[in-house]
Amino acid sequence: MRFLHTSDWHIGRTFHGADLLAEQEAVLGHLADLVAAEAIDAVLVAGDIYDRAVPSAEAVRVATSALSRIRQAGAQLVITPGNHDSAPRLGAFAEFAAAGGLHLRSTIAGLAEPVLLADEHGPVACYGIPYLEPEPARHALGVLGARGHTGVLTEAMRRVRADLETRPEGTRSVVLAHAFVTGGAPSESERPIAVGGVEQVPGAVFDGVDYVALGHLHGPQTLAEHLRYSGSPLAYSFSESKQRKSAWLVDLDAGGLAEVRRHELPVPRRLGHLRGELADLLSEPEFAEWIEYYLSVTVTDRVRPVDAMRKLRERFPYAVHLEWQPAGGDAGSALKYAEAVKGRPDIEIARNFLGDCRGAPPNEREERLILDALSAAGIGVDR
Numbered sequence: 001m002r003f004l005h006t007s008d009w010h011i012g013r014t015f016h017g018a019d020l021l022a023e024q025e026a027v028l029g030h031l032a033d034l035v036a037a038e039a040i041d042a043v044l045v046a047g048d049i050y051d052r053a054v055p056s057a058e059a060v061r062v063a064t065s066a067l068s069r070i071r072q073a074g075a076q077l078v079i080t081p082g083n084h085d086s087a088p089r090l091g092a093f094a095e096f097a098a099a100g101g102l103h104l105r106s107t108i109a110g111l112a113e114p115v116l117l118a119d120e121h122g123p124v125a126c127y128g129i130p131y132l133e134p135e136p137a138r139h140a141l142g143v144l145g146a147r148g149h150t151g152v153l154t155e156a157m158r159r160v161r162a163d164l165e166t167r168p169e170g171t172r173s174v175v176l177a178h179a180f181v182t183g184g185a186p187s188e189s190e191r192p193i194a195v196g197g198v199e200q201v202p203g204a205v206f207d208g209v210d211y212v213a214l215g216h217l218h219g220p221q222t223l224a225e226h227l228r229y230s231g232s233p234l235a236y237s238f239s240e241s242k243q244r245k246s247a248w249l250v251d252l253d254a255g256g257l258a259e260v261r262r263h264e265l266p267v268p269r270r271l272g273h274l275r276g277e278l279a280d281l282l283s284e285p286e287f288a289e290w291i292e293y294y295l296s297v298t299v300t301d302r303v304r305p306v307d308a309m310r311k312l313r314e315r316f317p318y319a320v321h322l323e324w325q326p327a328g329g330d331a332g333s334a335l336k337y338a339e340a341v342k343g344r345p346d347i348e349i350a351r352n353f354l355g356d357c358r359g360a361p362p363n364e365r366e367e368r369l370i371l372d373a374l375s376a377a378g379i380g381v382d383r
Contacts, residue, residue, distance in 0.1 A: 001041050001042070001117065001119040001121075001124050001172075001251070001252045002038065002039060002040050002041050002249065002250070002251050002252075003040065003041065003042050003043070003044055003174065003211070003213075003248075003249075003250040003251075003252070004031065004034065004035060004038070004040045004042075004043045004044065004075065004247055004248070004249060004250075005044045005046070005211075005213040005228065005230045005247060005248040005249075005250055006031060006043065006044070006045055006046075006230050006233060006247045006248075007045060007046035007047055007048065007082070007178070007213070007214070007215030007216075007229070007230050007231070007232070008046075008047065008048045008082065008215055008216065008218055008230075008231065008232035008233075009024065009028065009045070009048065009049050009050075009063070009066075009232070009233060010024075010048055010050070010051040010084065010232060010234075010236060011024050011028075011049060011050050011051065011055065011059045011062050011063050011066075012050055012051045012052055012055045012056055012058070012059030012062075013051035013236055015236065015294060015320060016294075016320035016321050017320060018294065018318070018320050020234065021058055021059070021062050022268070023234055023268035023269055024062055024233075024234060025062050025065065025066070026266070026268045027233045027234055027245075027265055027266060027268060028062070028065075028066035028069075028233065029066065029069060030265060030266055031043070031066070031070060031233070031247065031265075032066070032069035032070045032072070032073045033073070034247070034263060035070055035073035035074060035075045036073040036074060038249060038263075039074070040073075040074070040075045040249070041075060041076065041117065041119070042075055042076045042077065042078055042117060042126070043070050043075045043076070043077045043078070044078050044079075044126070044174065044176050044213040044250075045077065045078070045079040045080070045176075045215075046080060046082070046176045046177065046178055046213045046214055046215030046216075046230070047080055047081055047082025047083070047084075047085065047130075047131055047176075047177075047178030047215035047216065048081075048082030048083070048084045048085060048178065048215060048216070048232075049063055049079065049081070049082075049085055049090060050063065050084060050085055050090075051084055052084065053084070053085065053086035053089070054086065054089070067102060071100065071101050071102065075101075076101040076102075076103065076115075076117065077101065077102050077103060078103045078105065078115050078126045078128060078176060079102070079103065079104050079105070079106075079128070079176075080104075080105045080106065080128035080129060080130050080131075080176045080177070080178065080215075081106050081130045081131055081178070082131050082178040082215055082216060083131045083133075083178065083216070085131070087106040087107070087130050087131070088106070090104060090106050091104045091105075091106025091107060094106065098115075103115040103126070103128075104128075105127070105128025105129075105130065105176070106128075106130050107130065108130065108132070108137060108140045108141060108156075109140070111127065111128065111129045111130065111156055111159065111160070112127065112156075112159040112160050112162070112163040113127075113163070114126050114127045114163065114173075115127075115128070119252075121170075121172075121252075121253060121254040122168070122170050122171065122172075122254075123167065123168060123170075123171045123172070124171070124172045124173070124174065124252060125163075125164060125167055125171055125172070125173050125174070126173075126174045126175075126176070127160045127163075127173070127174070127175045127176070127209075128175075128176045129153070129156050129157075129160070129175060129176065129177040129178075130178070131178040131179070131216075132149065132152045132153060132156065132179075134146070134147075134148050134149055134151065134152050137152040138151060138152050138155075141155045141156065141159075143155045148199075149179060149180070149199055149200070149201050150200075150201050150202065150205065153177070153179060153201050153205050154205050156177075157175070157205055157206060157208070160173075160175060160209070161208050161209075164208075164209070170254070172210045172252050172256055173208075173209040173210050173211075174209065174210060174211045174212075174213065174250075174252075175206060175209050175211070175212045175213070176212075176213045176215070177206070177212060177213075177214055177215070178214075178215040178216050179201050179214065179216055180199045180200050180201065180216055180217065181200070181201050181202070181203050181205075181206075181214060181223055181227065181229075182200045182201065182202050182203060183203060183223045184214075184217045184221060184223060184229060185217065185219055185221060186217055186218075186219075187217070187218045187219055187236075187237055187239050187240050187243075188237040188238075188239040188240075189218055189232075189235075189236035189237035189239070189240065203223050203224060203227050206227055209226070210226060210252060210256040210257045211226050211250055211252070211257050211260075212226060212227045212228070213228070213230070213248075213250075214227065214228060214229045214230075215229070215230070216229070217229045217231065218231050218232040218235075218236060218237075218240060218243075219231045219240065219243050220243070220244070220245070220246045220248075220262065225257065225260070226257050228248055228260065230246065230247050230248050231243065231245060231246065232245065233245055233247070233265050234268070235271055238271055238273065238296045238321065240271070241270075241271035241272070241273070244264050245264070245265045245267065246262050246263055246264045246265055247262075247263050247265060248260055248261070248262060248263070249261040249262075249263055269292065269293065269294055269318065270292075270293050270294070271293060271294050271295075271296075272290050272293035272294070272295050272296070273295070273296050273297075273298070274287060274290060274295055274296075274297045274298070274316075275297070275298040275299075275300060276298075276299070276300060277299065277300055277301050277327075278299045278301055278305045278308055278311065278312070281297065281299070281312065281315075281316075282311060282312070282314075282315050287315075290316060291315065291316055291317070291318075292318065293316075293318060294318045294319075294320055295312075295316050295318060295319040295320065295321070296320070296321040296322075296323075297312055297316070297319055297321065297322050297323070298322075298323045298324070298325050299322070299323070299324050299325075300325055300326060300327040301324070301326065301327075302326050302327060302328075302360075303326075303360040304324050304326075304357065304360075305324075308322060308324075309322050346374055346379050347370065347371065347374060350370045350373075350374065351367075351370065354366065354370070
């Protein structure tokens with residue numbers, strides 16, 4: 001049996017304010033094409049279908065379209081919610097959806113009730129463990145002494161293994177889980193899940209099954225041969241610009257896990273970093289290749305350029321992030337303002353503040369505006 005392991009679609013997410021629905025629809029459509037090309041039997045989505053608990057109508061449309069295309073390509077789907085999803089909303093109409101090949105495993109009570117698939121070698125039991133918030137999950141699981149994510153996932157996997165023991169001999173097993181497993185490397189775009197205890201979970205918690213499809217961390221990575229993160233299909237922070245987004249093709253034979261192959265996904269729009277003086281960035285031919293990239297730009301002018309982002313977007317329409325780091329300066333250093341302003345007159349504080357922000361002292365017109373503002377506030381100023 002062949003599975004496709006993916007996760008962390010985050011449909012509806014924006015990238016520094018830029019709408020990503022078109023890019024998300026394109027890369028998820030590629031997954032449907034891959035299902036047909038590789039004769040995949042089931043697609044495993046290990047959490048965070050949506051970026052919000054209450055997704056927009058457009059996000060729901062993109063998700064529905066992607067799931068429909070995957071199903072029409074010939075694969076069944078097994079999905080469990082992540083920490084961004086609303087488990088009750090995602091699991092609505094689960095019994096009806098299962099009849100059409102969409103299996104939603106969204107409840108704590110049902111985490112040990114597998115989706116049963118079969119091939120020429122016999123049955124495969126697919127267990128979906130939804131994201132478990134430690135405090136409510138320990139009550140729902142009846143393990144009040146459980147601590148943090150490790151405690152509740154240990155109980156969840158105990159129930160999975162107990163159910164697996166009741167299955168016919170030779171039944172192979174797959175688990176979907178959304179968690180931060182020890183050894184995984186995070187990116188800047190994941191929401192922390194440390195509420196309720198230490199967030200990391202030892203990989204040994206998942207021992208005893210043939211394959212574990214993990215979600216939550218956005219970079220593809222292998223923690224053990226049977227224990228992997230697929231990562232997100234798109235980059236959601238500039239920290240992911242060097243990651244090669246991918247999905248795992250997982251083959252089970254009669255004896256269990258046979259082979260895992262990595263399939264790199266297309267990149268609808270690449271990410272880039274540019275650095276230099278604004279005039280050079282806007283005029284030099286060497287920067288032309290970056291026009292179609294999502295860009296994080298650092299301008300190094302000695303004086304902060306006025307209206308820099310608007311000017312950048314005239315040449316680079318997908319510039320989404322801007323920083324100013326003057327060459328040879330220390331604009332990023334923290335100021336101890338209580339000490340810096342102690343005993344200084346208000347006019348001097350105002351002048352220095354403007355100078356710190358812009359990298360140059362106020363001009364004559366700005367000086368008059370400062371004096372007028374202080375006067376209007378009833379602050380006496382020695383002109």
